Amino acid sequence: MYRSKEYIERTWEEIEPEINYAAKNFPDTRRIFLADGDALTLSTERLLQILQHLYASFPQLERVSIYAMPKNLLQKSEDELRSLQKAGLTLFYIGIETGSDILLKKVTKGATAKGMIDGCLKAKRAGIDLSCMIILGIGGKTYTEEHARETAHVVSKISPNYLGALTLYLETGVKEEFLTKFGEPFIPLDDPELLDELELLIRNLDAQTPVVFRTNHASNAYMLKGTLPADKDTLLTTIAGLKSHPEISRPKMLRRF
Numbered sequence: 001m002y003r004s005k006e007y008i009e010r011t012w013e014e015i016e017p018e019i020n021y022a023a024k025n026f027p028d029t030r031r032i033f034l035a036d037g038d039a040l041t042l043s044t045e046r047l048l049q050i051l052q053h054l055y056a057s058f059p060q061l062e063r064v065s066i067y068a069m070p071k072n073l074l075q076k077s078e079d080e081l082r083s084l085q086k087a088g089l090t091l092f093y094i095g096i097e098t099g100s101d102i103l104l105k106k107v108t109k110g111a112t113a114k115g116m117i118d119g120c121l122k123a124k125r126a127g128i129d130l131s132c133m134i135i136l137g138i139g140g141k142t143y144t145e146e147h148a149r150e151t152a153h154v155v156s157k158i159s160p161n162y163l164g165a166l167t168l169y170l171e172t173g174v175k176e177e178f179l180t181k182f183g184e185p186f187i188p189l190d191d192p193e194l195l196d197e198l199e200l201l202i203r204n205l206d207a208q209t210p211v212v213f214r215t216n217h218a219s220n221a222y223m224l225k226g227t228l229p230a231d232k233d234t235l236l237t238t239i240a241g242l243k244s245h246p247e248i249s250r251p252k253m254l255r256r257f
Contacts, residue, residue: 071119096132131164
């Protein structure tokens with residue numbers, strides 16, 4: 001989604017008037033997201049400057065959030081993350097995608113399972129909430145079991161505040177690149193097989209703290225919600241019910257391949 005963009009850090013002289021304009025026109029704003037996809041690469045000093053001005057400009061502001069990549073979290077010290085949290089940067093969105101190191105390499109994530117765990121736990125120790133995303137079907141049939149088990153392991157170690165499951169969707173152009181990088185035949189999962197993968201993932205999840213779980217993204221065939229681990233049995237029962245009615249899966253024309 002960022003293929004047409006080059007990473008550029010905007011100057012304070014550009015940022016400040018935009019904040020002032022937004023504050024004048026949307027004074028009741030309660031939540032702000034710092035764009036774009038790699039904004040946490042900014043120096044801690046610059047981020048603190050932005051946060052200070054945001055909270056001074058928006059009297060109703062309750063939360064500022066940002067995307068975080070594993071490398072960002074590993075590059076920032078725990079003290080830096082704690083200072084950002086105290087300044088009001090309280091939620092990180094993190095794409096785990098998969099806990100399998102094999103698949104992370106195939107999709108050129110630029111991270112390892114251990115790196116994601118270490119970075120996320122560092123953010124949690126700093127008091128920052130985490131909203132993590134995983135991608136169902138990213139390993140196809142060949143790696144579905146490894147993807148489910150290893151992803152469950154990583155998520156269990158992190159125990160994020162929020163966990164969202166999306167389903168692999170490859171648009172023209174991206175699809176060709178993905179299949180080339182995958183390096184071997186990719187056999188996509190159909191909706192019933194995606195349910196099998198999700199069932200295995202949830203069955204192996206052992207979160208240490210409550211995790212709000214959702215599959216309400218538009219890419220998914222089935223919408224599930226619950227809080228883990230409390231609702232694990234309920235979710236597994238729901239999945240079993242869906243598996244017994246394969247006729248309610250999506251028409252082929254709406255699938256990803």
